[in-house]
Amino acid sequence: MAEKEITEKDRELAKQCLECKVCNTARKNQRGFAFWFVKWLEGGICPACKAHEKVYGRKAHEPIIE
Template sequence: MKHGKATTKMASFCKDSCPVCTRAREKGEGFLYEFVKLEEQICPACRSYKKVFGVPAHEKIKKK
């Protein structure tokens, strides 16, 4: 599935640069992890992450 340039850019920000999401995925538990689970409902970068990578922003991308 092809995504727009803005969607891909926001997903990349969430994956690589967002200080909250990157720490939540890295640790996989705790306050930030739970916060991102709630935040991904309203954050456009988190929603883009799910569209592009197929998993919610609080989960790591699964290697194939």
């Protein structure tokens, strides 16, 4: 299956996900309501979370490894 091209809009939406307070809380704490919300609901509904996964190759609730 061919990889879809990452567009500028995808990058903008992924940036929104990086700046989102709910997603940041989920990535930072890895537990609690924000984590549950992002893991089970937001990933299937939110276009910013979908773009984050497409651009960065990891789910929106997964911690950022530096």
